[in-house]
Amino acid sequence: MLKMYGLKNCDTCRKARKWLDAEGISHTFIDxxxxxxxxxxxxxWAKTVSVDVLLNKRGTTWRGLSAGDQAEAETPSGAVAxxxxxxxxxxxxxxxxxxxxxxxxxxxxxxxxx
Numbered sequence: 367m368l369k370m371y372g373l374k375n376c377d378t379c380r381k382a383r384k385w386l387d388a389e390g391i392s393h394t395f396i397d398x399x400x401x402x403x404x405x406x407x408x409x410x411w412a413k414t415v416s417v418d419v420l421l422n423k424r425g426t427t428w429r430g431l432s433a434g435d436q437a438e439a440e441t442p443s444g445a446v447a448x449x450x451x452x453x454x455x456x457x458x459x460x461x462x463x464x465x466x467x468x469x470x471x472x473x474x475x476x477x478x479x480x
Contacts, residue, residue, distance in 0.1 A: 368393040368479065371403065372459035379459045382471045391479060398453035405450020411460060414467045417445040420457055427454040 370386070372379030374397045386393050396402050411420060421439060422428060438444035449455045461468040461479060468475045
């Protein structure tokens with residue numbers, strides 16, 4: 367079963383969910399702010415996907431962090447802890463399948479999901 371992690375109000379996540387439905391791909395959506403998500407999930411993803419791929423440094427949440435918090439993200443364990451504490455720092459969406467973890471909603475990710 368495909369699990370999709372993201373934010374309910376994220377435009378990219380909405381597009382991805384709509385695309386999955388149109389393609390008939392069964393999935394479960396997990397809103398990372400709703401409580402069914404922990405830093406353990408991020409740590410599991412980081413074993414497969416680089417922390418650099420998972421960490422969103424382009425958003426307002428990143429820009430709102432103190433310099434000390436941003437420096438914490440320089441180590442993999444610090445970045446994982448930071449993403450666990452601030453789920454909006456995770457690039458979205460994250461797709462978790464039995465054969466791997468996919469981040470974003472590019473054509474390559476769409477092909478992998480089919």
